[in-house]
Amino acid sequence: MKDQGPKPKTQKVEVERDRFLTWAERTPVIRERILKSIHRAGSGHPGSSLSLVEILYALLGEGGVMTHSPESIQGNDRDRLVLSKGHGVPALYAVLVDGGYGIDEDELMSLRKLGSRLQGHPDRARLPILEASTGSLGQGASIALGMAQGYRLDDNPHRIYAIVGDGEIQEGQIWEAALSAPHHKLGHLTLILDFNKGQIDGPVEEVLSLSPLREKWHSFGWHVHEVDGHSYEELVQALEDTHPEKPSFIIAHTIKGKGVDFMEGQIDWHGKAPNDEQLERALKEIRQNHTIGLAP
Amino acid sequence: MKTPVPIPKDVERMATRAAFGKALAHFAEQYPRVVCYDADLSKSTQTHLFAQKYPERFFQMGIQEANMVGAAAGISFTGKIPFACSFAAFLTGRYDQIRMSVGYSQANVKLVGTHCGVGIGEDGHSQMGLEDIALMRAVPGMSVLQPSTPTECRQMVEWAILHRGPVYLRLTRQGLADLPLPPFKAPGHFPLVKEGRGKAFLAVGALLEPALEAAVVLEEQGHSRPAVFNASSAKPLDDGVMEKLCDRFQELYVFEDHSVLGGTGSALAEWASEKANPPVRVVRYGVQDVFGESGTPKALYEKHGFTSRAIVSFLRDFPTLS
Numbered sequence: 001m002k003d004q005g006p007k008p009k010t011q012k013v014e015v016e017r018d019r020f021l022t023w024a025e026r027t028p029v030i031r032e033r034i035l036k037s038i039h040r041a042g043s044g045h046p047g048s049s050l051s052l053v054e055i056l057y058a059l060l061g062e063g064g065v066m067t068h069s070p071e072s073i074q075g076n077d078r079d080r081l082v083l084s085k086g087h088g089v090p091a092l093y094a095v096l097v098d099g100g101y102g103i104d105e106d107e108l109m110s111l112r113k114l115g116s117r118l119q120g121h122p123d124r125a126r127l128p129i130l131e132a133s134t135g136s137l138g139q140g141a142s143i144a145l146g147m148a149q150g151y152r153l154d155d156n157p158h159r160i161y162a163i164v165g166d167g168e169i170q171e172g173q174i175w176e177a178a179l180s181a182p183h184h185k186l187g188h189l190t191l192i193l194d195f196n197k198g199q200i201d202g203p204v205e206e207v208l209s210l211s212p213l214r215e216k217w218h219s220f221g222w223h224v225h226e227v228d229g230h231s232y233e234e235l236v237q238a239l240e241d242t243h244p245e246k247p248s249f250i251i252a253h254t255i256k257g258k259g260v261d262f263m264e265g266q267i268d269w270h271g272k273a274p275n276d277e278q279l280e281r282a283l284k285e286i287r288q289n290h291t292i293g294l295a296p
Numbered sequence: 297m298k299t300p301v302p303i304p305k306d307v308e309r310m311a312t313r314a315a316f317g318k319a320l321a322h323f324a325e326q327y328p329r330v331v332c333y334d335a336d337l338s339k340s341t342q343t344h345l346f347a348q349k350y351p352e353r354f355f356q357m358g359i360q361e362a363n364m365v366g367a368a369a370g371i372s373f374t375g376k377i378p379f380a381c382s383f384a385a386f387l388t389g390r391y392d393q394i395r396m397s398v399g400y401s402q403a404n405v406k407l408v409g410t411h412c413g414v415g416i417g418e419d420g421h422s423q424m425g426l427e428d429i430a431l432m433r434a435v436p437g438m439s440v441l442q443p444s445t446p447t448e449c450r451q452m453v454e455w456a457i458l459h460r461g462p463v464y465l466r467l468t469r470q471g472l473a474d475l476p477l478p479p480f481k482a483p484g485h486f487p488l489v490k491e492g493r494g495k496a497f498l499a500v501g502a503l504l505e506p507a508l509e510a511a512v513v514l515e516e517q518g519h520s521r522p523a524v525f526n527a528s529s530a531k532p533l534d535d536g537v538m539e540k541l542c543d544r545f546q547e548l549y550v551f552e553d554h555s556v557l558g559g560t561g562s563a564l565a566e567w568a569s570e571k572a573n574p575p576v577r578v579v580r581y582g583v584q585d586v587f588g589e590s591g592t593p594k595a596l597y598e599k600h601g602f603t604s605r606a607i608v609s610f611l612r613d614f615p616t617l618s
């Protein structure tokens with residue numbers, strides 16, 4: 001966990017390449033699941049879910065950086081992830097299918113249906129693996145902060161992660177957490193920003209500018225990384241490069257609707273379901289864009 | 297004005313949020329002191345209509361409801377009439393800002409909360425305003441309004457502009473039938489929608505329609521003859537209106553897509569339990585003490601008994617006084 005010098009290279013690089021190739025094979029399936037489930041539900045947030053796929057996979061996918069298993073959901077022997085931008089939860093459901101967490105593809109089709117565990121926004125009481133009930137933006141960073149404090153009290157070596165949206169971090173509570181996590185020296189906390197540049201009423205830069213973003217978080221005392229949020233290599237490097245005292249803030253540059261050409265960067269696709277014809281087109285495009293995540 | 301029952305199938309429907317958006321953009325011309333705030337939901341709250349017409353009087357705050365409420369209070373002190381708009385859940389969730397910067401400061405702020413009730417459907421609990429009336433009712437001086445039709449919404453918007461003091465306006469995502477109703481004059485006046493005796497239904501928002509239909513069915517079945525009133529304001533209550541209501545009826549049933557804790561039903565029950573003489577029973581019919589969840593609006597309305605059929609069977613099973 002401490003600052004490391006240059007690592008012994010060649011062998012590690014090979015292993016990483018294999019790992020990322022496997023991920024790149026899996027993530028089109030995640031994107032398909034996201035779109036199919038939202039299509040079936042008839043509502044949801046495809047743009048916001050698709051920008052999250054590589055981030056979630058680098059964390060929770062097979063061989064991802066998080067220490068986590070279906071058996072570890074009870075107790076505290078695990079890393080935790082809080083999805084603060086709760087409306088992106090279809091992406092998380094889709095990733096969890098592969099981890100043996102008891103969610104299968106059939107259940108994905110119950111998204112947003114009465115009685116389903118797969119609520120439109122995360123419901124921790126129905127599905128404890130979600131760690132926190134979110135959907136009212138701005139709250140997840142503080143919850144993660146508290147988890148990090150709890151882990152430290154117990155000398156628990158595990159990490160806490162939270163994912164926030166770029167529109168979401170306009171909320172004042174985020175900046176309260178931004179101020180207090182470094183103060184409490186929560187080096188085992190990582191906040192990841194899904195920096196997809198869009199919110200509902202328009203581009204983030206026009207609605208309420210965040211810039212200079214990196215400087216702000218840096219000046220608040222965070223260990224800041226800025227990466228391509230669709231590159232496994234960059235994500236994993238940033239996730240693994242932590243600081244013993246400073247909490248990490250990873251600015252993950254992403255594209256809203258990533259993987260589906262007609263959704264990419266389109267604010268309109270923030271929160272509406274594709275119709276039959278659009279779904280078909282989207283699935284085709286996802287198959288064509290199957291190298292997402294890999295370095296060029 | 298006579299409200300036709302049963303309600304014609306081709307009656308016009310419009311969400312009260314849509315009626316609000318249109319009305320605000322409309323009245324803004326006549327009332328130049330009106331300004332509008334939104335927090336990244338202008339397409340949902342329909343304030344984008346105002347924003348297009350009067351960009352210089354529209355403030356896009358980003359996802360910052362607390363900051364928005366404070367700013368609205370501040371601008372009201374300079375003589376403007378701000379409408380601060382978001383989903384009811386997120387807006388009234390900024391309760392301290394509302395109780396201090398708006399309520400205690402006697403700021404002339406109009407708070408507009410859309411997406412009320414379980415009727416929003418699939419988005420689930422986090423986006424549903426379910427306790428907003430309870431919260432807003434507890435702020436001294438706050439008028440709490442909830443239009444039952446798009447036309448009434450328009451009337452309430454103008455009333456709010458002209459009224460000096462904080463107002464909370466609670467609006468639906470889903471379309472409501474534009475039933476012809478007596479016009480809105482002031483809070484606490486529950487206009488009569490259907491005559492009756494013994495029992496009175498006080499219904500509001502999306503539940504006015506099923507309650508009215510249920511009353512008609514109960515009458516046809518010879519079970520009872522409930523009167524129906526439009527209970528489109530929860531605060532302030534009008535003592536004269538309440539007295540008359542409690543004199544004429546032995547049972548008041550209050551229907552609303554809101555928690556039964558602290559809602560319009562609670563407001564009426566509080567009044568009646570202290571002042572009705574002889575005593576009047578008040579039955580609260582709403583979201584029981586539970587969280588909202590995802591589902592189609594229709595499935596959720598069935599689950600919560602917000603259909604005329606469910607209301608009829610509830611009344612038939614309910615131990616009656618009259």
Ligand SMILES: Cc1ncc(C[n+]2csc(CCOP(=O)(O)OP(=O)(O)O)c2C)c(N)n1
Nearest residue numbers: 048135136137165166167168198199336386
């Ligand atoms: C407190 C709060 N205010 C408003 C909303 C409504 N809302 C849902 S998603 C969204 C935009 C979020 O933008 P961003 O954080 O950039 O997420 P993205 O979808 O782009 O990933 C808004 C305003 C909300 N869920 N919570």
Ligand SMILES: [Mg+2]
Nearest residue numbers: 166167198199
């Ligand atoms: Mg965004």
